[in-house]
């Protein structure tokens with residue numbers, strides 16, 4: 001169902017890797033709501049191929065950019081304004097990667113080269129994206145910028161590893177940059193804290209299957225899916241949420257405010 005919420009709006013979408021990606025579902029929903037956009041991902045992710053299908057389906061162009069490279073980001077912002085014919089209304093940052101997680105290094109055995117690289121990709125990249133947009137004065141007034149995060153920024157999930165620290169940093173950047181973007185440009189900046197979701201990045205976390213089924217049983221409304229996250233993001237890009245900024249918004253079926261659920265109690269009293 002389409003409400004035409006994003007008719008005439010233009011944006012940039014980071015992080016669509018395959019059809020499971022939260023960014024992929026969001027691109028499809030934005031297209032349905034009348035928005036147009038440039039798709040971007042790291043050059044290496046591009047070689048894996050599937051983003052071309054999404055571009056064809058949504059009538060979008062693709063501009064490769066490594067989100068840790070200021071040069072790539074400046075080029076992306078300039079080219080996107082050319083392609084879209086003006087300033088940007090919305091930006092989705094849906095990027096995350098921990099090399100410690102990938103290489104099986106636990107939180108108490110981090111290799112700091114891996115930590116630094118993962119932080120650059122997952123957290124500092126959001127500051128770099130915001131700064132590039134800010135300096136180019138690329139955002140249209142009352143535009144909206146969203147990054148995706150996870151509740152491990154507030155509570156410990158041991159296997160989430162150094163990504164927990166990266167998410168805490170990411171959420172802080174949204175607040176700090178949100179102040180300047182609000183004051184100077186009337187642009188809002190928020191993070192959405194999403195339920196565990198079966199994507200390439202999500203499934204990279206050790207014990208993901210247990211993680212997602214536990215969250216499902218704990219959440220009064222059940223886990224939020226990637227498509228539901230896309231719907232929520234559409235509302236934040238629409239004109240209906242103009243004064244929501246500098247927030248970390250939980251989109252998790254109630255998980256973050258639930259102490260215990262009946263299902264979980266039953267499992268432990270068998």
Ligand SMILES: NC(=O)c1ccc[n+]([C@@H]2O[C@H](COP(=O)([O-])OP(=O)(O)OC[C@H]3O[C@@H](n4cnc5c(N)ncnc54)[C@H](O)[C@@H]3O)[C@@H](O)[C@H]2O)c1
Pocket residue numbers: 014015016017018020021022023041042045065066067068093094095096097121148149150193194195196197198199200201202203
């Ligand atoms: N899946 C979950 O359980 C879950 C839960 C909460 C939040 N999130 C967050 O949602 C976001 C999107 O992840 P997803 O779950 O859709 O997984 P995904 O694997 O589909 O997407 C991650 C994306 O990051 C991109 N990326 C990695 N390094 C990059 C770089 N240097 N430059 C540009 N792009 C780069 C990848 O190519 C990929 O497209 C991430 O921030 C993730 O942490 C995911």
